[in-house]
Amino acid sequence: MASRKEILQHRAARIRRQIKAVANGRLRLSVHRSNENIYAQIIDDVRGQTVAAASTLDGDLKKSLKSGAGCEAASAVGKLIAQRAKKAGVKEVVFDRGAFIYHGRIKALAEAAREGGLSF
Template identity: 75%
Template sequence: MASKETTLRRSARIRRQIKKVANGRPRLSVHRTSKNIYVQVIDDANGRTLAAASTLEKDLKGSLKTGADTAAATAVGKLIAERASKAGVKDVVFDRGAYIYHGRVKALAEAAREGGLNF
């Protein structure tokens, strides 16, 4: 199991690589816990959150069996794509944080792509 220091170093390394290739695009940042998944579209130049979604929202929470499976991640991915397009964001750079691109993180990314986000 990775220590907290290792996890923080990995997420900092990923974020550093993302900022090199971002070219002014907002960052689609993912955070997952054992019970929920959260995602934000962040404009790093201005330090503002442009759109956000999570499994804790009332309209999603009632329709999902649990907030900790790939079905929930897919629903959140579709929701963030819809909210980002309302905010005028089409192109983003994907920030998986310290999480590997597998399971819930992958399901969220694929649903966001299907919803219209380009990354």
């Protein structure tokens, strides 16, 4: 029987494979969630570069939040990644939730990024 880690890695690889098939040259908004923080990156897979990144560990954001583990923190990171993407000239991305289900903090980050101007 496969371990939980192997199952999550397989799920993340499956999601990433599906995303790359429909990306049509768009950049990827990759999200990672831990028990204490949430991280987001906009990645150019063709060049292998991170265009923009944001997390609850960023200086100003960390001071203004009570905790980095809530939906409020996730929506703040979503707004921040949208601002940084606009600054980098990115408007359209493909959302990569990884092995995480689209619920709670992941959903809050995605909705905030959409409100901030990212299209996916």
